[in-house]
Ligand SMILES: Nc1ncnc2c1ncn2[C@@H]1O[C@H](COP(=O)(O)OP(=O)(O)O)[C@@H](O)[C@H]1O
């Protein structure tokens with residue numbers, strides 16, 4: 022048990038930055054120091070108790086002879102002197118001990134809170150650096166849940182482990198003090214306590230482990246259910262299926278809550294057992310000393326005081342230690358998941374910073390294939406389309422033909438699995454990816470609108486971020502966003518989470534303005550005008566047409582009107598290129614094909 026907890030702690034430390042790791046060791050050293058002061062304090066209290074009832078037992082003690090000899094004249098000669106000296110030492114020690122303990126609590130709390138924050142940062146950074154393809158196979162709610170579990174790493178597990186180490190030291194020091202003073206009595210007490218602790222842990226731990234894992238699993242499922250219900254609020258309300266989504270959440274959240282409650286109950290149960298065992302042992306030792314061993318009054322008082330102090334310090338320390346072990350076990354499954362994420366190697370996105378020369382000739386796909394799954398049907402099958410610089414290329418084809426897959430490869434979201442993509446003569450590789458992405462502006466069918474103002478959405482900065490207002494207004498004009506004038510605060514109007522306060526067409530224009538904001542050379546529009554009415558589409562078509570001289574534009578569209586202006590067309594069919602050439606050649610054929618398909622559907 023301790024072994025695996027220490028392993029987990031070591032893994033956490035290993036993942037942390039060097040500065041935090043150093044802080045951990047400083048705090049650990051401080052804990053050791055405070056424990057030593059604690060030991061001296063306990064010894065002093067016991068001496069004080071003996072000195073107040075039977076001073077001659079100390080003044081004439083054989084055990085203290087070396088100390089008396091070393092101190093010479095400074096050694097107290099009378100009972101009063103002895104009590105005064107012991108009082109002073111005791112006061113100094115209690116001051117040092119408690120000040121130290123307070124500072125340690127402060128240092129360890131701050132440290133653990135920083136661990137939480139650091140773990141959160143490391144997780145999000147990893148998620149953001151992961152390839153887009155990895156994200157396609159994940160539920161974002163699960164990732165958010167992992168982020169919220171960061172507290173289990175720092176404030177729960179690490180904090181409990183640090184405090185546990187402290188208590189272990191205090192308990193060990195108390196035991197040492199006791200053993201030095203009253204070997205037999207303390208041996209009995211320790212044996213009873215250790216036995217009780219071992220029994221309790223053996224019984225309780227597997228239960229905690231099992232329920233903590235249940236809690237972890239269902240907590241994640243509950244968060245996922247809640248996110249699903251809230252993200253789909255419009256469709257859920259419209260379909261009247263709210264209750265079903267609520268039930269899914271309730272099932273998971275209740276199971277999680279029950280499992281969590283069991284871990285808590287199991288975690289606190291050891292203390293009752295242990296306290297009972299401790300008092301039994303104390304009574305037993307007292308009876309043995311008075312009746313069995315026939316010890317004198319001073320010895321009994323001294324030993325009892327020592328036992329009392331030790332029990333007062335050691336028993337609660339052992340108790341707290343057990344509770345901490347339980348708390349650590351509770352936090353273990355979530356912490357292990359996080360450690361697993363942080364330790365597993367992954368292919369990061371955008372590794373290099375190689376510059377690309379400005380695009381002059383063409384973007385060329387050569388024998389490119391792409392497959393989403395491990396062994397699924399290829400979404401693109403050995404295709405070699407070419408996109409000439411300064412022209413507008415359209416991609417047409419039925420749903421599922423692979424149009425969006427090409428768009429996502431052009432933007433560098435999907436990796437080149439087979440074949441190659443080049444910008445003039447420079448291939449798209451991880452080294453050139455960052456520069457490539459800065460050259461490409463992308464507008465999708467369902468643009469992601471962030472919870473911020475219109476301007477923040479165009480500049481695509483987090484809420485409150487800084488942006489170039491002049492450029493924002495310029496892009497608004499280019500994207501035909503005349504509706505901005507009618508908004509209550511123009512470009513500073515908040516537009517709501519996921520663009521709840523925008524129409525589909527307005528959101529697409531925001532996305533177009535956003536794509537233009539970064540002054541790209543290449544513009545990829547994937548069904549970017551599908552939600553626009555005829556009038557708005559005409560405005561944007563005009564915009565795009567006028568941009569096409571300076572940009573390389575790639576337009577994917579269902580509607581033929583959208584691609585009428587294209588210089589060349591690529592007709593995709595089931596992941597392969599069926600036809601490619603000047604629009605004047607391809608478009609009539611494609612029209613004919615559509616007409617035939619429509620006729621067939623009618624018959
Ligand atoms: N994330 C994904 N995981 C698995 N298959 C996908 C994924 N995205 C698209 N596909 C599949 O790849 C093929 C091409 O899809 P896509 O490029 O989106 O088509 P289009 O944009 O032409 O409608 C389709 O068969 C689709 O089912």
Ligand SMILES: [Mg+2]
Nearest residue numbers: 424425426547
């Ligand atoms: Mg598509």
